[in-house]
Amino acid sequence: xxxxxxxxxxxxxxxxxxxxxxxxxxxxxxxxxxxxxxxxxxxxxxxxxxxxxxxxxxxxxxxxxxxxxxxxxxxxxxxxxxxxxxxxxxxxxxxxxxxxxxxxxxxxxxxxxxxxxxxxxxxxxxxx
Numbered sequence: 001x002x003x004x005x006x007x008x009x010x011x012x013x014x015x016x017x018x019x020x021x022x023x024x025x026x027x028x029x030x031x032x033x034x035x036x037x038x039x040x041x042x043x044x045x046x047x048x049x050x051x052x053x054x055x056x057x058x059x060x061x062x063x064x065x066x067x068x069x070x071x072x073x074x075x076x077x078x079x080x081x082x083x084x085x086x087x088x089x090x091x092x093x094x095x096x097x098x099x100x101x102x103x104x105x106x107x108x109x110x111x112x113x114x115x116x117x118x119x120x121x122x123x124x125x126x127x128x
Contacts, residue, residue, distance in 0.1 A: 023108040
């Protein structure tokens with residue numbers, strides 16, 4: 001009995017570590033949850049990240065409010081977003097005129113999103 005308990009205690013954490021979080025089953029579910037305004041924990045409180053679009057595609061833009069509450073937006077801070085499905089979940093592929101990057105979607109619900117980009121985990125909260 002003690003050997004059985006020891007085996008469970010050794011292998012159970014390993015199996016839990018290997019499981020990936022599944023937030024959604026389809027690209028449409030991801031799209032519905034991603035669309036909206038988000039604030040990242042690590043960025044200035046006046047910086048917002050907005051995903052907008054429909055079934056034909058998603059776009060992403062970054063905008064700021066200055067100290068007077070005026071909206072500031074730069075066209076260069078806009079990207080097309082493609083939802084990519086892979087065996088462990090979903091990734092978001094961003095494309096601008098100048099660059100492309102991919103973020104892994106680690107967690108997503110209606111109020112919180114966690115993206116991993118270049119090994120860095122960033123937590124976002126819905127701002128709508």
